[in-house]
Amino acid sequence: MRRLRRILGTDLPVAAILAFALLPWLWMVLSSLRPESDYARYPVRLLPDTLTLANHIELLARTSFAQNMRDSLIVAAGAVSTGLLLSLPAAYAFSRLRFPGRRALRVQFLVVNMFPVVMLILPLFVLLRDFRLLDTYFALIIGHATFTLPFAIWLLTSYIDGIPAELDEAAMIDGATRLQLMIRVVLPLAAPGLVAVGIYLFIASWNEYLFALMLAGRNVRTVTVALQSFIGENQVHWGLLTAGGTLVALPAVVLFLFAQKRLVGGLTGGAVKG
């Protein structure tokens, strides 16, 4: 009786919510594995007779998609390294140093999150055009790195806050300079936090669409922009499209599952304490 109540009251509702979360995505993955003939058949067959990688192979061999994935990878890797280089020193300053204007500056970085992209995209477009940087890796890397700064700084500050300050003092007494302290003491201890923030930066850049569309798109074309242009073509080829969707979603989903605990912990840390 008790067991039945638990199944009806907990397991079943959880299963229903998970089905809502996963089914649309699984349906896309399954669709990408269908043979071509399934798309011409009506009514829809829920389960295909055979599974095939033909769509994925055609996508990578016959379209620009492999090149697009390379572009996305270069931009995301650049955004991760640039983002960490910008946010780590800032987070260290916020966590360990006391200086006039510290609070105001922390708030200032959060305000950045509030600006709608439509508010910024046109002047950014003009600025990058004037410097002949439109449609380059650099434009997307610096754009993605800057727009992820608020969350990156916030996360890293809370990680460094978690490293006991006594360790700094001990190292200073041993005669370490502040630079040595940062590199030898804080950096290694903050490594798990850096990995989590790095993963966040990677996913954010890999998933981004509007900047990649407006500030690049011809020479440098990321997967999100490429995929969207496939949808726009006169004859929608659902086999290729769902194959592309499956491939693009894969890195983000895998990385997210891997870093979930740390990202959620960092995200809620401030709110839970507050």
Added chain:
Amino acid sequence: MRAPAALPWLLLAPALLATVVLVFAPAADTLWLSLHNVVLFRPRVRPFVGLANYAAMLEDAEFWAGLGRSLLWVVAGVGLQFLLGFAAALLLNRQFGWRTLARALIIVPWALPSVIIGLVWTWMLDFNLGLINEIGLRLGLLAVPVPWLSQPATAMAAVILAIVWQGFPFFAVTLLAGLQAIPPEHYEAAAIDGAGRVAAFRHVTLPGLAPVIATALLLRMIWVANSLDLILVMTGGGPGTSTQTLPLYAFLRAWSGADYGYGSALAVVLTLLLLGVVVAYAVRSAR
């Protein structure tokens, strides 16, 4: 530990510089543009028109309609995400065998790019081959297939469904973390005082969770209000203008309409509206 006074500024300089050049300067530029009449095909001639672009908004039916749609988009989108996410968090906080797996998998929609979310739901809602129509027909819920995304009456509901799907895992995981931070002793004390499950929820769970709920709602609201890529991918604002929210209208006016001055003014109004919400939140939480 004494640090040289210049050190914090040295450490902050790169991040500050990037923010000023790529966020604050463009924002100021947009504000400036919004006071001018700027048209794409004659960019050098941009007469100063003062607040004329803002005055024109009062007369612009599309602006008010876009504002109304944005309101619906944010209230329905974020509201449903919150309710579904809250229910999921309460369930995932219970004891059951596959809890760890369920907690990990629920996050999947949140990890996906908006373009993929648009693709997933365009495919789910496809007129001929979509799963929704197929299941609806088989179960007898639909008499004929419905062109969900190409008729005004259902297009808005369809894009809201997609944003709810994308965002409810965010509420599920943040509220779950908030639930776990409530000390068990509080529930024990409530039980000793004779509180039932409903009373414990009202007097222990809700007050303990309130700060997390407020922060999560604010973050999501700003994000959803600003986001236009999902709608852009799924409907492009159509059919007609039936899913054209305020940011999308600003975007389309500036780019496709090549009316930079007016598009900028629309973007400024959107930013000010959001700023109002943030200030209201800050004032309330400071009390």
